[in-house]
Amino acid sequence: MTAATHPLVTRARHLADTLLSPAAERVDQEGVPVGHIEAIKRSGLLGVSAPVAYGGSAAPVAVVRETAEILAGACCSTWFVQTQHHTPVQTLAATELPVRERLLGPLARGELLSGVAYAHLRSHPRLPVRVRREAGGRRFDGTVPWYTGWGLNDVLLLAGVTEDDEALFAFVEAREQPGLRPSEPMRLAALTASRTVSLDLDGLWVPEEAVALRVPYGQWAATDRPKPRNAGPAVFGVARAALALVAAEYAGPLRARLDEVRRRAYALADHPVPHEHTEERLAVRAEAFTLLRTATTAAVVAGGGRAMALDNRAQRLAREALFLLVQGQTGESRAAHLGQLAQSPG
CATH class of the missing domain: 2.40.110.10 (Butyryl-CoA Dehydrogenase, subunit A, domain 2)
Known part of the structure; x- marks a missing residue:
């Protein structure tokens, strides 16, 4: 089974196509509704990386990334609410303290968010x-x-x-x-x-x-510090959604560049030693953000004056891209990104 055919990826696509994407502009203005969260809970996606013994799926990392890209591209606000859930699940899966038995099952099964x-x-x-x-x-x-x-x-x-x-x-x-x-x-x-x-x-x-x-604290920081050095799935999900609004003759070359950066970003994220290749990770992360900015700008340009309306999809995606620029940012990642922007000719 490939990531593309995994049942959780199929469910994520169904949610995106039938619920999240059609309502995304309204949600952007009114707030994530309880109904969206209930649908996410029922889908099994909250247990995507949770242990099977506790009701999760323990899915491969490629599936975790693919579902995140799909949700972020469909409705970044809903994705952002539910993505918080996965760190608590991972924390409980790694602990032997009593709280594990009380909460890991309900979180893995989507009974609690x-x-x-x-x-x-x-x-x-x-x-x-x-x-x-x-x-x-x-x-x-x-x-x-x-x-x-x-x-x-x-x-x-x-x-x-x-x-x-x-x-x-x-x-x-x-x-x-x-x-x-x-x-x-x-x-x-x-x-x-x-x-x-x-x-x-x-x-x-x-x-x-x-x-x-x-x-x-030093031990926790050493584990946490490498994480913001990598480009996250939401960047690629939002960029893909933006390119879907651009004519194929213009979107094609950008999509090819995005696919290549995505391949490199995930290869670095999968490297067995997270503290290695720091400069390359930060450079690829900055490159991914550059492509995200280009993709959402292209969507706005393609939309013309209509893209200035608050309920326009291109405009929403462009604002979500701005948010992703600073989400999870650290001093190290900020400096690397600013350095890349200072050297960029455009």
């Missing part, structure tokens, strides 16, 4: 969220600057740094509660539909049995 609140760890040594021991559990204080899927997620994986300089991750119900207060939904240039808020943590108490991971 999880969000994540950990990107602020990358700002270390600045500590937006601090964690202390308190009465049989942990107390979280600080601010999570970005949290996506508020009102759609059932649980969230929250992270902070302890007094011993450990990165600590724990599961929390995704609702307002003592010690956890969300902001109003953010108005963003793109993906406002993803229901992104900030979270104010003021003495949020979490029981010890909700902890999923405790690891020295």
Whole structure:
């Protein structure tokens, strides 16, 4: 079986064609509806990389990427909400702490949807969220600057740094509660539909049995640091969707270039040593973003004046491309991308 014929890829295409893509412009303006999330839950896609023993599919990485490209190209806002779910699943699959048995099955089977609140760890040594021991559990204080899927997620994986300089991750119900207060939904240039808020943590108490991971910060960072060096599937999914709006004589050459960059990006991502080929990874990532920008610009040009309407597909894709430029960005990836732009003749 190839990735293209895998049942989960077939389901992703069906969802994209019958639900996500036809509603994408409306969702962009009104927000990701609960119905979209329920459809994703029923599809099995939330368990794409989860262990089979817990109800997941443990699908090959090529299938994981293909489904992500399809969802992102159809409705980037819906993709962005559900993509948060896969890190909590991977975290639970790798832990032996009690929370695994409580949550991995429901998350793998799509009974629950999880969000994540950990990107602020990358700002270390600045500590937006601090964690202390308190009465049989942990107390979280600080601010999570970005949290996506508020009102759609059932649980969230929250992270902070302890007094011993450990990165600590724990599961929390995704609702307002003592010690956890969300902001109003953010108005963003793109993906406002993803229901992104900030979270104010003021003495949020979490029981010890909700902890999923405790690891020295340096060890966590060494594992996390290579990830933003690679181009992600959403870049290729949105670029493909944009090129579908361009006449074949112009889209053909761009699609061939995109396919080649995609091949190189995934080959680097699959390299067994994630810390190697850093400069090449960052260069290919920047090249992928250049092609994304070109593809969405071509879609806007092809659409003419109609592309300035907020409910126009080309315009939506162009704004989503802007979002992807900074999603998961680090100081290292930002510097590499700016360096590539400074040397580019166009």
